Amino acid sequence: MTDDRITAALTEAIATACRVMAAGGLVEHVLGHISARAGDHHLLVRCRGPREAGLSRTRPEDIKLVPIQGPAGDLDGWTPPNELPIHTGVLRRRPEVTAVAHAHPPAVVTHSLLDEPLLPVYGAYDIPGARMAAGGIPVWSRSALVTTDELAGAMAEAMGDRPVVVLRGHGVVSAAGGDDPVAAVRTAVLQAFALDTLARVTLAVRQAGGTPRAIGDDDLAGLPDLGGGFNVETMWRHLLTRLPAAD
Structure with a gap:
């Protein structure tokens, strides 16, 4: 695949991923952004x-090439985040x-204000999220x-x-790597979804009067690796079905 075709595919992937996050x-309204190394x-x-018009309306023309080091330069009317x-x-x-994704999941923001760690409170319910925690x-x-x-360095x-x-x-902020940049974009977003699920469940436990606690080491060790085909590709196909129909 030529460099131009790779760039076009990656541009489309970022635009789609922004709509998936919305x-x-x-993310809410105009906040949040996704990038990929080029x-x-x-x-x-x-x-x-x-x-x-916000992330839910992101199109490929909203994705621009900018330097990793130095000013963005002329972007024909677009401005970097x-x-x-x-x-x-x-x-x-x-x-x-x-790839890097920045999002503002309300449950994650809310839980962060408790100044308590997010624990692996479940296992098979969401294996990637459990392993992350x-x-x-x-x-x-x-x-x-x-x-x-x-500030970015401190973060x-x-x-x-x-x-x-x-x-x-x-x-x-969610970061992912690998040889396939399109898959990395999707993985970065899916990690943010997993974190959001973990925060929502943890807050629900607290709201019900319970105390979140980590599952046992044996249960964690027994969780299978379902592979990228399931954790990324299948999950991504599902998320695409949740996008509103194009105007």
């Missing part, structure tokens, strides 16, 4: 268009990362708009080598 309630020095990222440093900061510090979900204590390299340091980091009172 349809799934991970070569050694650039990334493709969802930008704000001249007729901005204010929090572009979230993407450039993670991509610069973690060469294995191919068992490995630890870091929290960055700042609730600032991440508009500078300094990336809090994230470490984990797939996600919760931004207290703000949202989530």
Whole structure:
């Protein structure tokens, strides 16, 4: 596949993933963005268009190529997200990362204000989410708009080598890698969905008067790896069915 065809496929994947995040309630209105590495020095990222209508209306023309280092330059009326440093900061510090998603799931934001860790409170119910929680979900204590390299660096340091980091009172950053950038975009979004599910269930336990507790080590160890074909491809096909019909 030629570079132009790869770029076109990745552009379409990012635009679709933005609409999936909106349809799934991970973002509201015009907030949130997704990026993917495009070569050694650039990334493709969802930008704000001249007729901005929110993530649910994202189209391929809203995805623009910008440098990982330095100013975005002329984007023909589009502007990069204010929090572009979230993407450039993670991509610069973690060469294995191919895609980055930033979302604002209300349940994750709410739980972050409790200042308590998210635990693997379930197992087979959502295996990817359980494994993510068992490995630890870091929290960055700042609730600032991440508009500078300094803030992005601190956020990336809090994230470490984990797939996600919760931004207290703000949202989530999810990162994924691999040889297939389209699959990485989908994985980054699916990780945000898994985190949202974990936060919603945890809050529901608290609202019912219970105390969230982690499942046992034996149950965690016994969870099977269902593979990317199920965890990514099948789940993604399902999420696509939730998109509203095109106008």
